[in-house]
Amino acid sequence: MIRVVIADDHPIVRAGLKALFSIEPDIEVVAEAATPQEALEASVRENPDVVLMDLQFGSGETTTGAGATRTIRALDAAPYVLVLTNYDSDADILGAVEAGASGYLLKDAPPHELINAVRAAAAGESALAPVIASRLMNRMREPRVSLSSREIEVLEQVGAGRTNQEIAGTLFISETTVKSHLAHIFSKLDVASRTAAVSVARQQGILR
Amino acid sequence: MIRVVIADDHPIVRAGLKALFSIEPDIEVVAEAATPQEALEASVRENPDVVLMDLQFGSGETTTGAGATRTIRALDAAPYVLVLTNYDSDADILGAVEAGASGYLLKDAPPHELINAVRAAAAGESALAPVIASRLMNRMREPRVSLSSREIEVLEQVGAGRTNQEIAGTLFISETTVKSHLAHIFSKLDVASRTAAVSVARQQGILR
DNA sequence: CCGGGAGTCGTCCTTTCGGAGGATGGGTGC
DNA sequence: GCACCCATCCTCCGAAAGGACGACTCCCGG
Numbered sequence: 001m002i003r004v005v006i007a008d009d010h011p012i013v014r015a016g017l018k019a020l021f022s023i024e025p026d027i028e029v030v031a032e033a034a035t036p037q038e039a040l041e042a043s044v045r046e047n048p049d050v051v052l053m054d055l056q057f058g059s060g061e062t063t064t065g066a067g068a069t070r071t072i073r074a075l076d077a078a079p080y081v082l083v084l085t086n087y088d089s090d091a092d093i094l095g096a097v098e099a100g101a102s103g104y105l106l107k108d109a110p111p112h113e114l115i116n117a118v119r120a121a122a123a124g125e126s127a128l129a130p131v132i133a134s135r136l137m138n139r140m141r142e143p144r145v146s147l148s149s150r151e152i153e154v155l156e157q158v159g160a161g162r163t164n165q166e167i168a169g170t171l172f173i174s175e176t177t178v179k180s181h182l183a184h185i186f187s188k189l190d191v192a193s194r195t196a197a198v199s200v201a202r203q204q205g206i207l208r
Numbered sequence: 209m210i211r212v213v214i215a216d217d218h219p220i221v222r223a224g225l226k227a228l229f230s231i232e233p234d235i236e237v238v239a240e241a242a243t244p245q246e247a248l249e250a251s252v253r254e255n256p257d258v259v260l261m262d263l264q265f266g267s268g269e270t271t272t273g274a275g276a277t278r279t280i281r282a283l284d285a286a287p288y289v290l291v292l293t294n295y296d297s298d299a300d301i302l303g304a305v306e307a308g309a310s311g312y313l314l315k316d317a318p319p320h321e322l323i324n325a326v327r328a329a330a331a332g333e334s335a336l337a338p339v340i341a342s343r344l345m346n347r348m349r350e351p352r353v354s355l356s357s358r359e360i361e362v363l364e365q366v367g368a369g370r371t372n373q374e375i376a377g378t379l380f381i382s383e384t385t386v387k388s389h390l391a392h393i394f395s396k397l398d399v400a401s402r403t404a405a406v407s408v409a410r411q412q413g414i415l416r
Numbered sequence: 417c418c419g420g421g422a423g424t425c426g427t428c429c430t431t432t433c434g435g436a437g438g439a440t441g442g443g444t445g446c
Numbered sequence: 447g448c449a450c451c452c453a454t455c456c457t458c459c460g461a462a463a464g465g466a467c468g469a470c471t472c473c474c475g476g
Contacts, residue, residue, distance in 0.1 A: 010316045016224025058316055086294070108218045108266055148422065161404025163462070177424055179464070184422090186464085193432090194463075195403055196369025356452065372433075385454050391434070392452090401462085402433080 007039035008054040036068035055085040073100035103127035215247035216262040244276035263293040281308035288329040311335035
């Protein structure tokens, strides 16, 4: 029997997952969590085989889904974590994999794909949704520009409409440094202006 | 007995809604639809009391959720349509109301709110999620900025990362005019730069 | 141990953007 | 006909952004 914890802030999604798993004789939902904290507590308490983890939780949460994944994976006899989310942005996928997720599924996936992924995860295998898999393939094939974390940080501020001066202020660096980062970003993304950089970054899933 | 049709492209969400309604003795799910087209067909065939309609359907759909809502509301003995979606952007809300929806709910709403909304809709009443209601109140209180179609056109170009000169070229106007439009946009959105304008416009659902 | 990338800071210079102000013509509504 | 909004165009000017140099740390991997 595969023991599963569901972590998602949408009651509807939790009910849906429970309903889907209730049909499967070898899968049992042992706990539900509406916040990352609850997910961690449930993982410690129930010691499940698999945790289904959403990445986006409602505002007001201190921890993110990725953060919770990282913490859970650091437990003794840690359960496998399957990330289940709406978006397939590169940043999210990479963040999830980095945090130790053994699978990445989209919420519009057909149920059987989900069930298979749970079984695969419980067996210690990796399970990526086909969409995600092909996305990663593309990334490998065409060596994607990768921005450093600092550069992404700067770019996020730009996307929020801040000026270089303001960005310098919030990141505690000089305006010169901000412009330097931006120059690197521009050349990496092959653009000539901040707005174009934001636009391209959005398309490539670097920014949300 | 309230007869309900569920239209959502996520199997998980459909399962969740079905599970939630199965507990209620007076609500019956008579059909599920994974596309706007199926939603219309089911509405004609089953003649339900209420249609639960998602606004976002997977890519590749010709009709949108709002379009399907409009069509369904034009039927003889049309069912009431409850819009159920993830986002609360102004554009979405207004579009849904305009299309004839009698309610607007968010997917992270607590189940009882959802159930109540279905009963209210079946009785011909309007049901807005509290979050949405207060949003509309704010809108009324603070007369919302509305950009002219030309201004939106310019702002889209800005969001795509084009310079004023490029925008002038593609829209066949002088750069001066572009700047003039932008000046109006800035004052309407109460921002000071193009990137901030794009950011605010995105938040308010003016831009995608 | 040395190279190179990342992050930090600087200067000088050019271009672009945005603010302020005004002007014209064409709609639409009352 | 008048008011109002929109789209179009203009000038002048200060501020912001971006390009082109160089240079200093730190740290990782060959």
